[in-house]
Amino acid sequence: MKFFVDTAEIDAIAELNDLGMVDGVTTNPSLILKSGRDILEVTKEICDLVDGPVSAEVVAMEADAMIAEGRKLAEIAENITVKLPLTWDGLKACKVLSGEGKMVNVTLCFSANQALLAAKAGATFISPFIGRLDDIHLDGLELIQDIRTIYDNYGFDTQILAASIRSVNHVQDCALIGADVMTAPPEVIKKLANHMLTDKGLDQFMKDWAKTGQNIL
Numbered sequence: 257m258k259f260f261v262d263t264a265e266i267d268a269i270a271e272l273n274d275l276g277m278v279d280g281v282t283t284n285p286s287l288i289l290k291s292g293r294d295i296l297e298v299t300k301e302i303c304d305l306v307d308g309p310v311s312a313e314v315v316a317m318e319a320d321a322m323i324a325e326g327r328k329l330a331e332i333a334e335n336i337t338v339k340l341p342l343t344w345d346g347l348k349a350c351k352v353l354s355g356e357g358k359m360v361n362v363t364l365c366f367s368a369n370q371a372l373l374a375a376k377a378g379a380t381f382i383s384p385f386i387g388r389l390d391d392i393h394l395d396g397l398e399l400i401q402d403i404r405t406i407y408d409n410y411g412f413d414t415q416i417l418a419a420s421i422r423s424v425n426h427v428q429d430c431a432l433i434g435a436d437v438m439t440a441p442p443e444v445i446k447k448l449a450n451h452m453l454t455d456k457g458l459d460q461f462m463k464d465w466a467k468t469g470q471n472i473l
């Protein structure tokens with residue numbers, strides 16, 4: 257499973273990228289707001305830093321304007337993925353931009369039928385939002401499983417990009433289901449390394465090592 261980092265914070269991306277943990281980046285208007293940066297400037301910096309796909313989201317509501325914004329965003333760098341909302345206009349824009357050879361990420365997906373439409377419109381990635389479904393007492397992981405089944409049934413190439421990931425369990429469950437990609441905030445990716453038995457075991461090893469009186473260097 258590929259790891260995308262869901263942020264527009266350059267330092268956080270750089271830290272994970274140095275460890276080889278970043279296969280791509282996703283941003284959205286809320287994350288651009290949080291960064292306090294100009295969208296074109298910060299997106300260019302992210303694209304220079306990361307080799308993989310970098311999603312930049314359009315903000316127009318109508319297909320023609322989405323296409324114009326998508327083309328402008330795609331000029332930033334070769335690894336730009338144009339992010340479009342899963343609306344009828346977004347699907348129209350997806351069809352046109354993917355037909356031009358641009359990578360497209362269709363976002364704000366909350367049903368398997370929406371994911372089916374995005375695949376038929378030529379999306380490179382579909383972004384089902386797990387956490388926001390869980391927030392309203394629906395099962396976000398069940399949606400990932402349903403989309404996996406449908407895409408496999410018909411051999412769609414569209415990659416499932418599990419989004420709105422809030423916990424380490426979401427990451428593990430997405431990997432078990434077979435999501436192609438997951439995008440998570442840097443904090444969640446860093447928490448994947450944590451285990452209380454690792455901490456406990458290390459503590460004991462350090463106490464015993466101190467008793468040996470030895471040094472390695």
Ligand code: E4P
Nearest residue numbers: 262282283284388419420421
């Ligand atoms: C995905 O591309 C979105 O940017 C993101 O995962 C949304 O997550 P949230 O529901 O935690 O805002």
